[in-house]
Amino acid sequence: MEERRGFPFRDSVSSIIARGEAALEAGDPVAAGNWFVHAFRLGSGVARVHLEQIAPVLERLLDDPREGAGASALLGGIHLISETQYERALALFRQAAESGAPDGMRGLGFMLAEGVGTPANRAEANGWFRRGAELGDGYCAYNIALAARDGLGMRRNAKDFLAYLHQAADYGIPEACALLADQYNSRDEEEDAFRWYLVAAQGGHVAAMWVVAARYEAGLGAAEDRVRTDPAQIIARVGNFTERERAIEVWMYLADKAGWQVSRVPDGSLDTDAGDCGVVEVEGLRYRIRLTPRVRTTLVDDAGGRVSKRPVFSHAAWAEPVLETDGFVPYLGG
Structure with a gap:
């Protein structure tokens, strides 16, 4: 390459x-x-x-x-x-x-x-x-x-x-690799398509990353790989009273346990209103970790002297891929 x-x-x-x-x-x-x-x-x-x-x-x-x-x-x-x-x-x-x-x-x-x-x-x-x-x-x-x-x-x-x-x-060039993969995919040439989607994903092309994850799971164009959970599917059930820093630490721990090499991106911009905890890098790709109501749990309420149960959403830390736009590529260094 x-x-x-x-x-x-x-x-x-x-x-x-x-x-x-x-x-x-x-x-x-x-x-x-x-x-x-x-x-x-x-x-x-x-x-x-x-x-x-x-x-x-x-x-x-x-x-x-x-x-x-x-x-x-x-x-x-x-x-x-x-x-x-x-x-x-x-x-x-x-x-x-x-x-x-x-x-x-x-x-x-x-x-x-x-x-x-x-x-x-x-x-x-x-x-x-x-x-x-x-x-x-x-x-x-x-x-x-x-x-x-x-x-x-x-x-x-x-x-x-x-x-x-x-x-x-x-x-x-990630955008070119993804577009070339699309050309092979349109001709049902699965192995060549997967090869270029993988290169694009490793270069940070988010759409290609999702394609690679799905194809690994289904075994299309590549040997099926269910050993590692995709980072976007890792959910850290941290509850409603966990601080953001602790939430991202727990998520990173789970990602590490799943077999991924994870590191913090210290300069990631945060939108606290959206639940942002920070940005991590997972083997060349970046994810924004959010802490929001995400997982189902049961709330036990004994108000009025009578115990009742009802389903609610509890907070969890989860990963969202950092997206990039396609199109003409401007000046990007030599």
């Missing part, structure tokens, strides 16, 4: 951030920033802080003959992620793209395709996506595949769609 200009296949958010911090300590802010962008895409607030901190360093590298193109593309990506200075981001992406940096081609193509900070120009966007794909950028390959499939700024072309989709999937 190719990883260069693709996706950090099977890497956890914490390991991606660690790679970025190591690159920063080694004096390579461009490489560090690209790792942080990957982590940001997977939901890391810590990565966003790192990106904001290295932006001034990248400014000083823009005229460097060796690092300038990469720094321009990364700084443009930081502006795009922050939803600030779109015109500056566009100029930085164009500078990087014209210098031959695939990351710049990807970012420029995205802004042109979606009309961000500039009038939309799908035809020009496709030209940059195509050039980036030819230079080995998996995200560019995925974006031009979508354009060929849907006729966005070009004529529909099934041959190009499949060729670029395979290229993007070979680089581990």
Whole structure:
């Protein structure tokens, strides 16, 4: 599985951030920033802080003959992620793209395709996506595949769609892997479909994760695996008076007992009104742990001197997959 200009296949958010911090300590802010962008895409607030901190360093590298193109593309990506200075981001992406940096081609193509900070120009966007794909950028390959499939700024072309989709999937792009799996599934080629759904799921594609779980359970395209309970099916019956921190600890304990490697994501945003306890990472995929009325129990009431029983819902900790959106993939680091 190719990883260069693709996706950090099977890497956890914490390991991606660690790679970025190591690159920063080694004096390579461009490489560090690209790792942080990957982590940001997977939901890391810590990565966003790192990106904001290295932006001034990248400014000083823009005229460097060796690092300038990469720094321009990364700084443009930081502006795009922050939803600030779109015109500056566009100029930085164009500078990087014209210098031959695939990351710049990807970012420029995205802004042109979606009309961000500039009038939309799908035809020009496709030209940059195509050039980036030819230079080995998996995200560019995925974006031009979508354009060929849907006729966005070009004529529909099934041959190009499949060729670029395979290229993007070979680089581990989760969206491309899931879409390629769909193509195999539509032809009832179960084993190939499952193989690509699995790669997509391991890259954090939530819809593919649900498909993989269902197919493991049913044995479609893979040997049946009932040894481990799917994390989404793990219920921690903690009762109505348990605090959130204790609830997530109990859920993580049960997940560990089920055979999963589980870790906390310390920077997950919480919606306490929805019962959020925190975010965990389970072998490369992320789940939001909630504490809400979830399981059936019996309430015994002796009011009035007469014992009565009635069914009620009791609180439990449970896992909800952290979803991502599909579509054109913007700048995501090199």
